[in-house]
Amino acid sequence: MSSDAADVQRVLNGDVDAFSRLVDRYYERCARFAVRMLGNRDDAEDALQATFLRAYRSLGKYQERDKFSAWLYRILVNQCRSLAARRNQRDRVFVREEALLLNAPDRSPSWTGEDEEFVQRVLAELDPLLREAFLLKYVEEMSYEEMSTLTGVGVSALKMRVKRACDRLRARWERIKDD
């Protein structure tokens, strides 16, 4: 039995601290995906909270034959999708307020420099489907088969999304050089 599966069993037997170990094991990796996918830490934290809480509530359904990380990631990806969809709706409603904030400085204490900000911006310019596929492939280093299982999308469609994402990122970079 893997350490993940053992901790899941401990949680189901009433040991909540075992879930803390699962959180410690996967929080940072999930946080990276959520931040890259959603573009800011506030939304990413919401996604993480929702992901781990949903995982906790659903632990009874977790099948040991599945990798816990893949099971958790499927929840995370879906939570990011739901949150992004809600954010799109919210952004349409509060477009005027957002316009006022466009020039406001980022006061997040965890901002680490221009490179991160630049990467976030070019990723944010990608269509969400392309961004998701690109991040799963090259940042989370999943195989196309793993991505297909996780998203329910066929391998060939995922390869196309990743290729388009790379093409658009390269084109964006070229425009920046020209500027």
Place this chain on the structure above:
Amino acid sequence: MTEDDINSLDPDVQWIVAEARRPVTMDVAGRERLMEAVRAEAQPGRGALEWMFSRRTFEIPPFAAAALAAGLVGIGVVSGLLFHRDGQQADRPRAEVAEIPQLPGSIAPRAVKFVLIAPQAARVSVVGDFNGWDVSADPMTTQGADGTWTIFVPMQPGLHTYSFVVDGTHFMPDPAAPMAPDDGYGHKSSVVLVGGSSL
């Protein structure tokens, strides 16, 4: 070197990948808030309402369920329509949603019946904000050869967005329900109001 190898990427894209792989720093209080929320939860799989959320609880024969919905509730039935919202005649599957109260009180979860007629489909599931848009969470079942797929899903009262997923990849909105705003992923979805008087 394979097509998947990062070294096969354009150097500029490689740089973006390298930067995106860097760990992100999150507010440490966020993890503490998470564990506080977890400790406030009931033990997973041992909750008092677990029976309500067990899928087998809702394995009710379709006709019996429909009669129950009509006889006990008489509300919340949105019939499958022969016409789309744009007025074109439907030549694709139609769907209906019925809801059945399981407990008294306005906050009690409801069992919502989703129905999709899709004779050509090999498998169908319903996804939405209630199951994290997880394609594998709520697979629908079909009986007979008429291609009627059904499932009962326990849902909290309120407005929910959902979609059907045919054969694992094809997202389709419910032609009998109002459309939800674009989710940004190219998936059109529908809206259902659970526990309300109308849509």
